[in-house]
Amino acid sequence: MAKIRPFQAWKPAKGRERDVAALPYDVYSSLEARAAAEGHPDSFLNVDRPELFFEPGHDMYAPEVYEHARTLLWDMAERGVFVKEEHPCYYLYRQTMNGHSQTGIVGCAAVDDYVSGVIKKHENTRAEKEEDRIRHVTACGAQTGPIFLAYRRSEALSELTARCTAMPPAYDFVSEDGIGHTGWIVDGDEDIRTICEAFEAMDAVYIADGHHRCASAVKVGLAKRLEHPDYDGNEEFNYFLSVLFPDEELTILDYNRVVKDLGGLTQEQFLARLTESFTVDFCGSAQVRPDKKGTFGMVMSGGWYRLTSKRAAGPDGDAGENPVEMLDVSILQKDCLEPILGITDPKTDKRIDFVGGIRGLAELERRVKEDCAVAFAMYPTSIDELFCVADKGLLMPPKSTWFEPKLRSGLYIHEF
Secondary structure, X not given: XXXXXXXXXXXXXXXXXXXXXXXXXXXXXXXXXXXXXXOOOOOOHHHHOHHHHOOOOXXXXXXXXXXXXXXXXHHHHHOOOEEEOOOOEEEEEEEEEOOEEEXXXXXXXXXXXXXXXXXXXXXXOOHHHHHHHHHHHHHHOEEOOOEEEEEOOOHHHHHHHHHHOOOOOOEEEEOOOOOEEEEEEEOOHHHHHHHHHHHHOOXXXXXXXXXXXXXXXXXXXXXXXXXXXXXXXXXXXXXXXXEEEXXXXXXXXXXXXXXOOOOOOOHHHHHHHHOOOEEEEEEEOOOOOOOOOOEEEEEEOOEEEEEEEOOOOOOOOOOOOOHHHHOHHHHHHHHHHOOOOOOOOOOOOOOEEEEEHHHOHHHHHHHHHHOOOEEEXXXXXXXXXXXXXXXXXXXXXXXXXXXXOOOOEOOOEEEO
8 A cells, every 4th residue: 555645845935836846956957957047046946956056067966065955945944935834734736738737646655665665666766866866855854856656547536636626726827838837735634534545545656757856765764764763654754755646647758769870880771770670661851750659750861761660569568578578669779779779778878869759859850960860759658558567566778758747846845
């Protein structure tokens, strides 16, 4: 069973939500973060990326940088930018993009559920990325970026969400990128009990996005237990900030690949090799967006191609004992990137880069014109495939899923 409990959030004072809310820290480079934060003194990006207050080139992992994050956060609280909820409660957080809405339940997930595998993952994490957030969370004494979790639809939660979101919201604004953000407070005793019991009835919940933030939050909690050996499990450090969405509302975009060169092959030789594993159709200047599993768009300097895998592809999530093998990202890796282009480890090979589907196919064309020899447009991994892989305790290849819209940081903060 999953334990998701209510909490007393620090949240922006009413009317300050748009000023504070910021995209996750890791979607920006340092230069992009400086540009985005300029002129926005209360943007939460300042807390998430405190190196912005130091000279360019300053060690962003230095102790004084993390200490500055703490100073900024609690100074904002003292100035009244943030206020703390009087009682533990849940929150509903709705995001709307291009007419599609997804509504999540904001609560705190249990460290023990991650350790025991009730909270399931589908990606590996890197120690250096974990260490950064461990130091940030520890310095701030709070989790500032929520973990994006998913669950299989619950009738009880659907009914509660529909009823509560029919009420006037606590906030409602549109961010600079056109995404709508709407929030409600769920503080009635019966509603709190309904949410608790609904999650307790679930065998698993799943990390959709934020594997590094999740692993970091868990490690901070476990470290706090060592500092407090008499802990009883109810302390706030035993829980971490999460937003949980029903699977039916989530949108996974394509996560595309671009490659710097053809590994010494000419285009003709490369196309000939592709025909061993794919049906290759030339489409000229017409962009190719894959419309089903097992198909790929490919663009080179000469135009677009449609690739169709010759493998027998089963339905989403149905790939026998190893569903990872039938993911489109795996097929492209096994039948093209590794045997033809020599990319054996896409996590470390500098010849390959990854482009989120939010940037569109035009970005693939731009990369081919500027710095790449070939780009591949992928069919999005499905949420059923993600669940299937995680349920079997397996891991997806890197950069298999791209979720949009991204959760904003700063709307809910969990102090521990």
